[in-house]
Amino acid sequence: MFDELSNSKDLFLGxxxxxxxxxxxxxxxxxxxxxxxxPHASSRQKNRCNKQQIQLRLFGVNFFKENAPLSIKKGSLxxxxxxxxxxxxxxxxxxEVCSQLIQRPSxxxxxxxxxxxxxxxxxxxxxxxxxxxxxxxxxxPNIVARIKGATNRRVMWLGHxxxxxxxxxxxxxxxxxxxxxxxDVVYGRGSSDMKGACASAMIAAKVLYELEKVPSNVDFxxxxxxxIGGIDGARWLAEKQIFKAEVxxxxxxxxxxxxxxxxxxxxxxxxxxxxxxxxxxxxxxxPYLGENAxxxxxxxxxxxxxxxxxxxxxxxxxxxxxxxxxxxxxxxxGLTAQQKKAIKRIFHxxxxxxxxxxxxxxxxxxxxxxxxxxxxxxxxGSKPLKVKERILELVKEAGDPDITADVxxxxxxxxxxxxxxxxxxxxxxxxxxxxxxxxxxxxxxxxTDAVSVKRFTGIPCLGFGAGMEGQAHAPDERNTxxxxxxxxKVCAVFPLMYKG
Numbered sequence: 001m002f003d004e005l006s007n008s009k010d011l012f013l014g015x016x017x018x019x020x021x022x023x024x025x026x027x028x029x030x031x032x033x034x035x036x037x038x039p040h041a042s043s044r045q046k047n048r049c050n051k052q053q054i055q056l057r058l059f060g061v062n063f064f065k066e067n068a069p070l071s072i073k074k075g076s077l078x079x080x081x082x083x084x085x086x087x088x089x090x091x092x093x094x095x096e097v098c099s100q101l102i103q104r105p106s107x108x109x110x111x112x113x114x115x116x117x118x119x120x121x122x123x124x125x126x127x128x129x130x131x132x133x134x135x136x137x138x139x140x141p142n143i144v145a146r147i148k149g150a151t152n153r154r155v156m157w158l159g160h161x162x163x164x165x166x167x168x169x170x171x172x173x174x175x176x177x178x179x180x181x182x183x184d185v186v187y188g189r190g191s192s193d194m195k196g197a198c199a200s201a202m203i204a205a206k207v208l209y210e211l212e213k214v215p216s217n218v219d220f221x222x223x224x225x226x227x228i229g230g231i232d233g234a235r236w237l238a239e240k241q242i243f244k245a246e247v248x249x250x251x252x253x254x255x256x257x258x259x260x261x262x263x264x265x266x267x268x269x270x271x272x273x274x275x276x277x278x279x280x281x282x283x284x285x286x287p288y289l290g291e292n293a294x295x296x297x298x299x300x301x302x303x304x305x306x307x308x309x310x311x312x313x314x315x316x317x318x319x320x321x322x323x324x325x326x327x328x329x330x331x332x333x334g335l336t337a338q339q340k341k342a343i344k345r346i347f348h349x350x351x352x353x354x355x356x357x358x359x360x361x362x363x364x365x366x367x368x369x370x371x372x373x374x375x376x377x378x379x380x381g382s383k384p385l386k387v388k389e390r391i392l393e394l395v396k397e398a399g400d401p402d403i404t405a406d407v408x409x410x411x412x413x414x415x416x417x418x419x420x421x422x423x424x425x426x427x428x429x430x431x432x433x434x435x436x437x438x439x440x441x442x443x444x445x446x447x448t449d450a451v452s453v454k455r456f457t458g459i460p461c462l463g464f465g466a467g468m469e470g471q472a473h474a475p476d477e478r479n480t481x482x483x484x485x486x487x488x489k490v491c492a493v494f495p496l497m498y499k500g
Contacts, residue, residue, distance in 0.1 A: 004369055013285060015142030018029045034459075040500050043325055048177070050203045050297055057489075061163055066166075079238055083489070083492050086207045087203065087472055090203050090207070090488070094180075095186050095481050095484070096180050097123070097203065098479070100273045101161070101179075102178070102179035102186070102188035102190055102191055103178070103188075104116045104119055105163075105177050106161050106199070106224075107190075108163070108165060108228060110139070110230065111225060112140065113141055113162060113223075113224040114140075114141060114278050117133060117142070118256065120145070120202065120222055121133070124145045124202075124205070127206055127281060129147070129206070129209050129321065130145070131144060131145050131146070132146070140162075140232040142221065142224055142234075142237060144200075144220065145205050147205060147208045147214055147217065148214070149216040149218065149497075150215055151216060153215065153498065153500050154216060155217070155218050155219070155246065155248075155249070155498055156243060156247070156248040157251060158221045158243075158453065158461075159198045159223070159250075160222070160230075160234070160252065161195065161198060161224060162224050162225055162227050163190035163193065163449045164189075164193075164226065164227055164473050165494075166189045166475075168475070170231055172476050177186055177189060179191075179316070184480050184481045185479070188477065188478075189477055191468075191479040192466075192467035192468045192472050193467050194361055194472075195250070195295060196250050196353075197465055197487050198249035199490050200487035200488035200491055202253070203220075203492075204220070204491035208492055208495060214496070218393050219245060220491075221234075221351040222369050222463055229232045234453060235449070235452040235456075237456050240457070243453060246459070247423045247461075248460065249461075249462060249491070249494055250450045250465075251463075251464070252465055253466075253467060255483055255487075257480075258486060259442070260331075261464075262442050262464075263439045264444050264463030264465070265419055265450065265455065265462065266415050266416025266417060266439050266442060267414050267416075267443065267450060268351075268382045268446065268447065269447070270375065270377055270379040270381060270406065270408070270413065271350070271377065271382065271384050271391070271407055271413070272373070272374070272407075273304060274371055275373075275395070275405050276371045276404045277293040277296040277344065277400075277402060278293055278296075278364070278368065279293035279295075279368045279369070279370075279403045280366070280368055281365060281366055281367070281368040282364070287377075290318065290366035291366075293367045293368055293369050294360060294367050297359065297372055299356060300400060301372055301394060303395060304323070304391060304395065305354070305395060307350050307376065307390055307394060308349055308351070308352045310349065312349060312350065312383070312387075313383055313386070314381050315381040317420070318379070318381050318443075319417070322439050323325070323440055324441055326347065329355060330344075341394065346445060347379045347443065350377065350387060351375075351377045351445070352374070352376050353372055353375045353427070354372055354373075355374070356414070357371075357373075358371050358372075359373050375390060378414070379414070379457070380412070380414035380415050380443065382413055386408035414447065414451060415450060415451055415455070415461070416443065417460050419441045423462060426497055427500065428457065430490055433493060448463060450463065466486070467483070
């Protein structure tokens with residue numbers, strides 16, 4: 001009986017949105033359908049008539065589960081080639097979604113993600129994709145879209161919605177929050193860091209949801225506060241153990257295009273150092289009666305900077321990655337001889353940058369307190385406590401008892417994944433499938449939310465970003481649709497190729 005019914009035109013639901021059944025067959029099979037398609041039906045709604053609840057029982061056997069696709073046509077997973085084709089057809093939508101996110105400002109110091117999250121929630125709601133909102137700070141919600149898979153495996157994609165301030169308006173070709181699209185370029189704050197990648201992930205989620213079957217469950221996370229350490233975003237979610245996945249792709253990062261795609265195996269950590277000087281106040285006209293804390297500080301600063309010559313102890317397996325990272329960085333055009341020299345040392349030695357100096361209360365008062373703050377970055381796999389020990393030794397060598405150093409260092413710095421893991425190899429294979437280029441494994445000199453994810457959950461993290469190199473935090477920030485498309489393809493194809 002079932003074979004006869006399944007061959008009848010009455011039961012043909014197909015992939016063209018023909019979601020009606022004859023009343024007699026519906027009654028016989030006890031099929032319940034809700035008719036709440038949204039006004040502008042998406043391809044998901046046309047193809048699978050989403051949001052329907054199907055209960056098909058024949059002789060007491062369930063053939064479909066709730067929310068199953070309205071198709072009994074035999075078929076397997078849509079091919080990777082078909083997914084890539086769908087992405088190529090979505091270029092216009094990619095640019096528009098990126099533009100819409102840019103038009104919803106989320107820059108710090110406020111860093112509010114409310115408008116962006118509402119847009120993402122509405123976007124997925126129309127498609128029928130389930131979402132959840134997780135909030136620690138009402139002004140900074142985080143949202144996840146979940147794609148159900150055919151197995152218990154779970155893949156996670158993580159991106160952030162917050163952005164840095166836009167700076168001076170005169171430095172922008174177009175208004176920073178206009179999301180202007182010109183040719184193959186989207187302009188605006190966050191286009192590269194990283195609302196462009198968020199747009200790519202949204203389109204990837206849409207395409208995956210339209211498949212008959214996805215091997216793994218996929219969670220697409222869009223979070224707050226990455227630019228300030230993930231306080232109410234990824235760090236909070238990781239600390240609360242809300243993230244659940246076997247592997248995580250970090251969407252934060254930059255690319256130089258299809259010619260040299262990269263995968264970030266990890267990123268540096270830090271040994272942030274604060275140098276404090278104490279003196280004695282006096283009138284500015286009689287400085288000999290006081291002890292100038294700023295003078296003391298300036299004299300000791302060079303001692304701290306000497307840590308740049310402390311060679312780091314690193315795992316042997318990282319050496320090929322360090323070499324490929326250096327080689328990649330040296331390809332940047334316009335580098336001076338001094339910059340090239342610094343790049344060659346960037347992973348084997350700490351990088352040191354004096355970024356903040358504070359001292360004094362009035363121009364005619366000798367300061368009795370001053371401090372300097374250093375950004376000291378360390379390669380993952382190094383030994384931060386040995387670096388801390390060396391910094392304290394150097395400050396002691398300066399010989400001033402009124403100078404103290406506060407060095408924030410733990411057992412580890414940053415994080416990295418071995419290039420030999422199945423995860424790294426499968427992501428590499430995915431990127432190669434999409435771009436037809438073997439990706440370069442490299443380390444980031446900066447940090448991402450991956451540090452918090454790895455630290456608090458242990459979930460392996462690899463980075464594949466959609467940012468245009470050199471555009472993050474820059475005035476007149478922009479991104480190319482080509483990069484957004486590449487990122488979207490990788491986001492959608494990886495869950496199909498991931499084998500655990």
